[in-house]
Amino acid sequence: EVQLVESGGGLVQPGGSLRLSCEASGFIFKNYNMNWVRQAPGKGLEWVSYISRTSDTIYYADSVKGRFTISRDNAKNSLYLQMNNLRTEDTAVYYCARVRSSTTSSLDFWGQGTLVTVSS
Amino acid sequence: QSMLTQPPSASGTPGQRVTISCSGSSSNIGSNTVNWYQQFPGTAPKLLIFNNNQRPSGVPDRFSGSKSGTSSSLAISGLQSEDESYYYCAAWDDTLNGSVFGGGTKLTVL
Numbered sequence: 001e002v003q004l005v006e007s008g009g010g011l012v013q014p015g016g017s018l019r020l021s022c023e024a025s026g027f028i029f030k031n032y033n034m035n036w037v038r039q040a041p042g043k044g045l046e047w048v049s050y051i052s053r054t055s056d057t058i059y060y061a062d063s064v065k066g067r068f069t070i071s072r073d074n075a076k077n078s079l080y081l082q083m084n085n086l087r088t089e090d091t092a093v094y095y096c097a098r099v100r101s102s103t104t105s106s107l108d109f110w111g112q113g114t115l116v117t118v119s120s
Numbered sequence: 121q122s123m124l125t126q127p128p129s130a131s132g133t134p135g136q137r138v139t140i141s142c143s144g145s146s147s148n149i150g151s152n153t154v155n156w157y158q159q160f161p162g163t164a165p166k167l168l169i170f171n172n173n174q175r176p177s178g179v180p181d182r183f184s185g186s187k188s189g190t191s192s193s194l195a196i197s198g199l200q201s202e203d204e205s206y207y208y209c210a211a212w213d214d215t216l217n218g219s220v221f222g223g224g225t226k227l228t229v230l
Contacts, residue, residue, distance in 0.1 A: 037165075044123075044208065044223045045157070045165065045221045047183070047210075047218055047219065050218065050219070059218050060218070101217075104155070104170055104171050105152065105155065105210070105211065106155040106170035107165075110166075111164065
C-alpha cells in the first residue's frame with residue numbers, strides 16, 4: 001500500500017524556519033517525481049515545489065522561490081522541504097504528493113498533510 | 121502564480137448530470153493535459169481524472185473529463201449525495217514552470 005507521511009509542521013514566528021519531511025513507503029520512491037502542495041485555512045490548493053527522481057530538475061512557485069528548498073534522499077525514501085524566512089501567508093497544511101508517471105503532471109497519492117502556522 | 125478559473129459553486133439534485141468548468145490559457149491547459157481532484161473537508165485531495173479524460177482505478181465511470189482548447193470540464197452523471205465535495209482542476213504551466221490549480225468548486229447535492 002502506497003503511503004506518504006508528512007511531519008515537521010508546527011508553530012513558528014515570522015522570519016523563522018521549519019523543515020518538513022515526507023516518508024514514503026509501499027512503492028519504489030526513487031522512481032517517482034515528487035511535489036509539495038499547500039492549502040491555507042479555508043482556501044484552495046497551491047502548488048509549492050517539484051523535484052525529479054534524481055533531483056536534477058527542481059521548480060518552485062514564485063511565492064516561495066528563494067526561501068524554500070526542496071530535496072530528497074532516495075536511500076531513506078524521504079522528501080524534504082526546508083522553509084526559511086517564513087511569512088504569515090505561508091500558514092497552511094502542506095501535502096507531499098507523488099507524480100503518477102513521467103508522462104503526466106497528475107498527483108496520484110497524497111500524504112495526510114502537516115500544518116504549518118506562522119504567527120507571532 | 122496564476123490560477124485556473126473555476127466557478128466557486130455548483131449544484132444538482134440526485135441523479136442529475138452536472139458539469140464544472142475550468143478555464144486556462146495557452147501556456148497551461150492549451151499545451152498540457154488537465155487533471156481533476158476531489159477533496160472532502162479535512163482530508164487530502166484525491167486524483168479523480170488525469171490526462172484530460174483518464175480515470176484512475178477505482179474511480180466510478182460517472183466521472184468524466186474533457187478538454188477543448190484552453191478549457192476543460194468535469195462531468196458527473198447520476199449525481200449522488202456522496203459526490204458533495206470540492207473539486208479542483210490543475211495543469212502544468214510552461215511559462216511558470218510549475219503546476220497551477222483552479223480555485224476550486226464546491227459541489228452541493230440538493
